[in-house]
Amino acid sequence: MNDSSRSQGIAAGNSVPLAHDAHDCDGIREFDNPMPFWWSAIFWGSIFYAALYALYYMIGVGPSHVQEFDEERSVFFQEQAARLGDLQPTPATISSLMADPRMMQAAAGMFSANCATCHAKDGGGGTGPNLCDDSWINVKVAPDIFTVMSTGVVSKGMPAWDKRFAASQRVLLAAYVAHLRGTVPSQPKAAQGGTISPWALPAAAPLPSPAATPAKPVVSVVK
Amino acid sequence: MTHSSSSGAVLDRFSYDDAIVRKFVFASMLWGVVGMLVGVIAAIQLTLPSANVHEWLSFGRLRPLHTNAVIFAFAGNAIFAAVYYSSQRLLKARMFSDVLGRIHFWGWQLIIVAAAVSLPLGFTQGKEYAELEWPIDIAVVLIWVVFAVNLFGTIAVRRERHLYVAVWFYVATVVAIAVLYIFNNLAMPSGWTKSYSIYAGSQDAFMQWWYGHNAVAFFLTTPFLGLMYYFLPKAADRPVFSYRLSIVHFWSLVFLYIWAGPHHLHYTSIPDWASTLGMLFSVMLWMPSWGGMINGLLTLRGAWGKVTTDPVLKFFVLAITFYGMSTFEGPLLSVKSVNALSHYTDWTIAHVHAGTLGWVGFMIFGMVYWLAPRLFQAPIARPSWVTLHFWLATIGIVLYIIPIYAAGLMQGLNWRAFNSDGVLQYDFLTTVTKMVPLYWIRTVGGTLYLVAAIIGCINLLMTWANRPRIYDVPVYEAAPLSRGWRPPAVPQSTLPKGSVTDIGRAVDRFADLRWHRNLEGLPLAFSVCVAVAIVVATLFEVVPMFAIRSDIPRIASVTPLTPLETIGRDIYVSEGCVNCHSQMIRPLIAETERYGEYSKPGESVFDHPFLWGSRRIGPDLAREGVRNPSALWHMRHFNRPVDTSPGSIMPAFAHLLDQPLDFTAAQPAMTALQKVGVPYTAAELVGAADSARAQASRIEAQLISENGRSDGMQGMGERRVIALIAYMQRLGTDLGKPIDVAPAPSAAAPMAMGAAQ
Numbered sequence: 019m020n021d022s023s024r025s026q027g028i029a030a031g032n033s034v035p036l037a038h039d040a041h042d043c044d045g046i047r048e049f050d051n052p053m054p055f056w057w058s059a060i061f062w063g064s065i066f067y068a069a070l071y072a073l074y075y076m077i078g079v080g081p082s083h084v085q086e087f088d089e090e091r092s093v094f095f096q097e098q099a100a101r102l103g104d105l106q107p108t109p110a111t112i113s114s115l116m117a118d119p120r121m122m123q124a125a126a127g128m129f130s131a132n133c134a135t136c137h138a139k140d141g142g143g144g145t146g147p148n149l150c151d152d153s154w155i156n157v158k159v160a161p162d163i164f165t166v167m168s169t170g171v172v173s174k175g176m177p178a179w180d181k182r183f184a185a186s187q188r189v190l191l192a193a194y195v196a197h198l199r200g201t202v203p204s205q206p207k208a209a210q211g212g213t214i215s216p217w218a219l220p221a222a223a224p225l226p227s228p229a230a231t232p233a234k235p236v237v238s239v240v241k
Numbered sequence: 242m243t244h245s246s247s248s249g250a251v252l253d254r255f256s257y258d259d260a261i262v263r264k265f266v267f268a269s270m271l272w273g274v275v276g277m278l279v280g281v282i283a284a285i286q287l288t289l290p291s292a293n294v295h296e297w298l299s300f301g302r303l304r305p306l307h308t309n310a311v312i313f314a315f316a317g318n319a320i321f322a323a324v325y326y327s328s329q330r331l332l333k334a335r336m337f338s339d340v341l342g343r344i345h346f347w348g349w350q351l352i353i354v355a356a357a358v359s360l361p362l363g364f365t366q367g368k369e370y371a372e373l374e375w376p377i378d379i380a381v382v383l384i385w386v387v388f389a390v391n392l393f394g395t396i397a398v399r400r401e402r403h404l405y406v407a408v409w410f411y412v413a414t415v416v417a418i419a420v421l422y423i424f425n426n427l428a429m430p431s432g433w434t435k436s437y438s439i440y441a442g443s444q445d446a447f448m449q450w451w452y453g454h455n456a457v458a459f460f461l462t463t464p465f466l467g468l469m470y471y472f473l474p475k476a477a478d479r480p481v482f483s484y485r486l487s488i489v490h491f492w493s494l495v496f497l498y499i500w501a502g503p504h505h506l507h508y509t510s511i512p513d514w515a516s517t518l519g520m521l522f523s524v525m526l527w528m529p530s531w532g533g534m535i536n537g538l539l540t541l542r543g544a545w546g547k548v549t550t551d552p553v554l555k556f557f558v559l560a561i562t563f564y565g566m567s568t569f570e571g572p573l574l575s576v577k578s579v580n581a582l583s584h585y586t587d588w589t590i591a592h593v594h595a596g597t598l599g600w601v602g603f604m605i606f607g608m609v610y611w612l613a614p615r616l617f618q619a620p621i622a623r624p625s626w627v628t629l630h631f632w633l634a635t636i637g638i639v640l641y642i643i644p645i646y647a648a649g650l651m652q653g654l655n656w657r658a659f660n661s662d663g664v665l666q667y668d669f670l671t672t673v674t675k676m677v678p679l680y681w682i683r684t685v686g687g688t689l690y691l692v693a694a695i696i697g698c699i700n701l702l703m704t705w706a707n708r709p710r711i712y713d714v715p716v717y718e719a720a721p722l723s724r725g726w727r728p729p730a731v732p733q734s735t736l737p738k739g740s741v742t743d744i745g746r747a748v749d750r751f752a753d754l755r756w757h758r759n760l761e762g763l764p765l766a767f768s769v770c771v772a773v774a775i776v777v778a779t780l781f782e783v784v785p786m787f788a789i790r791s792d793i794p795r796i797a798s799v800t801p802l803t804p805l806e807t808i809g810r811d812i813y814v815s816e817g818c819v820n821c822h823s824q825m826i827r828p829l830i831a832e833t834e835r836y837g838e839y840s841k842p843g844e845s846v847f848d849h850p851f852l853w854g855s856r857r858i859g860p861d862l863a864r865e866g867v868r869n870p871s872a873l874w875h876m877r878h879f880n881r882p883v884d885t886s887p888g889s890i891m892p893a894f895a896h897l898l899d900q901p902l903d904f905t906a907a908q909p910a911m912t913a914l915q916k917v918g919v920p921y922t923a924a925e926l927v928g929a930a931d932s933a934r935a936q937a938s939r940i941e942a943q944l945i946s947e948n949g950r951s952d953g954m955q956g957m958g959e960r961r962v963i964a965l966i967a968y969m970q971r972l973g974t975d976l977g978k979p980i981d982v983a984p985a986p987s988a989a990a991p992m993a994m995g996a997a998q
Binding site: 036037043044045046047048049050051052053054057060061064065067068071072075076082083084086087090091094097098101120123124125127128130131132134135136144145146172173174175176177181182210 | 484871
């Protein structure tokens with residue numbers, strides 16, 4: 019059967035020749051229509067696409083998943099560092115961060131994603147202590163928050179966050195925690211530890227412009 | 242039984258065994274309702290955690306029961322009904338053995354009952370759709386062999402020379418499922434109810450999704466295409482659209498499907514090449530799948546008027562349309578960048594349910610309604626109910642999939658959303674609680690589908706009640722096949738000699754597909770070709786997966802779990818935690834920011850089975866030990882998840898705080914694990930129980946210290962929860978661990994990262 023008779027068959031609908039004579043599949047018959055053109059075109063097209071893709075990625079020209087990721091993460095960290103600058107856990111820096119609503123908002127996201135599990139979203143405490151009252155366990159002055167956060171208190175279930183967050187991020191988060199003190203949580207946990215004196219931080223000065231500090235990737239990765 | 246016809250030719254007289262078909266139809270409907278009911282209960286549990294009323298009936302155990310019941314019981318029995326009914330007629334022969342048919346039927350039902358009992362009890366291998374423990378696996382294989390012997394036996398005694406396309410698909414199903422099921426389920430038992438996959442980590446993940454994907458291919462696709470090729474032209478009374486399309490799409494489907502499994506593992510700790518092959522073969526599968534859809538829909542040309550009046554055809558048309566949509570969506574989801582968004586989300590759940598409720602379910606219902614008057618020799622008792630079933634179920638599907646697609650997209654987008662400060666915008670719990678209204682709509686949709694199925698069952702029973710006292714069993718006559726048949730020569734190319742090269746003429750002759758007609762007359766050769774297609778495609782991926790050691794660089798600091806952690810991991814598997822929690826952080830910024838450093842292949846080399854998961858109803862746990870080492874938090878969380886995570890939909894596991902821990906369970910577990918390659922020393926095995934006790938009391942001390950008081954904590958070191966806490970505290974911590982400078986000689990450590998020795 020040649021192509022012209024096949025296309026005539028399609029046009030004529032019912033008069034398409036059957037695929038084979040004298041074949042009785044319980045009364046089921048089969049036409050011998052050709053594959054639709056678009057079907058064959060997409061089928062061969064997908065094979066062609068697959069061949070090109072495989073050539074590019076599988077013979078080593080295209081980047082691997084991890085190479086792509088490393089590049090993305092490096093850019094991400096650079097942006098993050100540029101945003102925060104090189105922050106030190108000093109009372110002055112903490113005070114400035116606490117006075118910056120934008121910075122506190124950024125830190126709130128980090129807190130709710132990483133700390134709220136134990137300390138509750140509003141800092142009222144849960145498995146971990148209440149961060150809103152005046153009773154603290156391992157903290158005397160605001161920069162101590164940075165230290166506790168960095169090294170953890172493993173015996174009490176508090177992980178060390180120095181491998182998860184860059185130093186500048188931990189400074190920001192410490193400022194956020196310092197800022198929680200004095201707020202009123204919905205379900206405050208009973209006081210733990212001793213009462214400490216107020217933070218006694220210097221007046222907030224504007225933060226050094228991030229542009230002034232050279233942006234460098236902050237590698238907070240577990241190697 | 243032969244006699245001479247008037248023309249003198251010797252004719253066989255035979256009848257068909259429809260009793261076995263009736264059995265399978267009833268079993269399919271019964272288990273279908275059970276499986277869907279369990280699905281509805283599981284859906285309710287995701288909206289109301291208090292619906293997890295008992296440890297045997299918690300989500301983590303019901304979800305596998307739901308999937309196994311609808312796949313192997315509902316779809317499985319329907320496949321057997323279709324095969325037994327249509328093969329006899331297409332091959333003009335009674336089934337090879339009535340006895341084998343009965344063994345097949347009752348054996349399969351026993352397996353289902355065993356699954357329905359063992360899964361709620363927590364006996365599971367922890368691999369999706371392969372949960373059943375090893376004694377049941379052996380029964381499945383034996384019964385499958387019975388089925389295979391019965392089908393191939395019938396083919397051997399057939400009175401029709403050429404196999405029709407439906408039978409090709411049945412053959413592919415029988416061969417492929419046998420290979421897939423056996424090789425994915427190879428496991429080392431540690432007792433009658435517990436075993437450990439012989440594969441670990443990346444390799445186990447690869448094997449599982451080679452199986453899992455092809456269970457979809459060869460259990461939910463090929464048999465239903467076979468079913469379609471028989472029942473659709475019968476119901477429509479129209480010839481199949483294109484014989485040559487059948488040939489091309491059958492072989493391309495059989496060959497290409499096998500490769501596509503790794504698309505379930507994009508960006509995980511499998512090698513890039515496997516992921517790339519998984520994606521590309523899925524993309525190439527689009528048209529072979531649509532070949533089936535076209536052949537279905539275009540067969541209805543000239544019969545569309547019938548579709549408006551015949552509910553059977555309505556079911557078939559909607560089923561085939563859903564097949565087309567799902568097999569477009571499948572390749573789409575397998576594209577890596579799409580998968581980066583969709584993986585772990587409800588999008589997968591929506592995709593699966595479009596395929597199963599739409600394609601598989603509606604093909605089954607269409608077939609059953611077509612079969613019922615023929616099997617029970619009485620008209621359908623309530624014809625209007627069939628249309629009601631159709632519309633209720635259709636609305637049910639729509640109400641199911643639309644909110645779940647929305648949920649999937651929301652999860653994918655919310656999980657990766659950063660605010661302008663470069664901080665993740667949503668904490669995980671928020672992305673869970675937002676879903677609850679959508680989950681309610683889904684529950685309504687699923688319930689409608691279930692109610693429709695129950696209406697169908699009642700209608701079926703009423704039809705059955707109208708059956709004649711004795712079924713009429715028609716006797717057919719046909720000539721036996723002549724012995725020593727030789728296929729005729731394949732006609733030469735019609736291209737004139739000299740107009741093209743000889744190779745061109747050979748290609749033309751091949752493309753004309755006349756040779757395939759001969760193959761259809763040679764079932765043994767045909768089956769061997771199917772087996773070769775499947776096995777060759779498999780080996781192309783499996784051999785490098787197991788041979789290229791540098792694909793899975795060992796990490797010196799990764800060591801096997803302690804005895805207590807091993808018990809904890811067994812509890813994790815048994816409670817079905819893997820159904821909601823992944824343990825695989827992908828190298829994507831949104832994931833490393835949320836969960837920590839991405840998972841490395843070397844981290845799961847001792848994981849028998851792998852527990853990477855496929856869905857994040859809860860958060861990833863790959864770095865749980867790093868993120869949250871608090872013993873007290875975990876204990877409170879297991880006891881009552883909302884205490885630590887308000888709005889959580891996780892079931893409570895309070896029973897773990899009450900039940901005593903059997904410390905002696907560590908040794909048999911570790912012995913079995915050692916046999917599959919986990920480097921435990923003899924001393925570690927002997928001292929397992931003591932070591933577990935010591936670690937348990939350390940964690941109890943931690944609980945008391947964290948709590949500040951001992952009340953409520955004293956004695957927790959003797960409860961099962963302590964093992965699970967130990968496992969949680971260990972997860973993901975090996976990567977940063979200092980390396981033991983003098984590892985034991987048998988330890989797996991000495992290989993440096995990334996380099997062989």
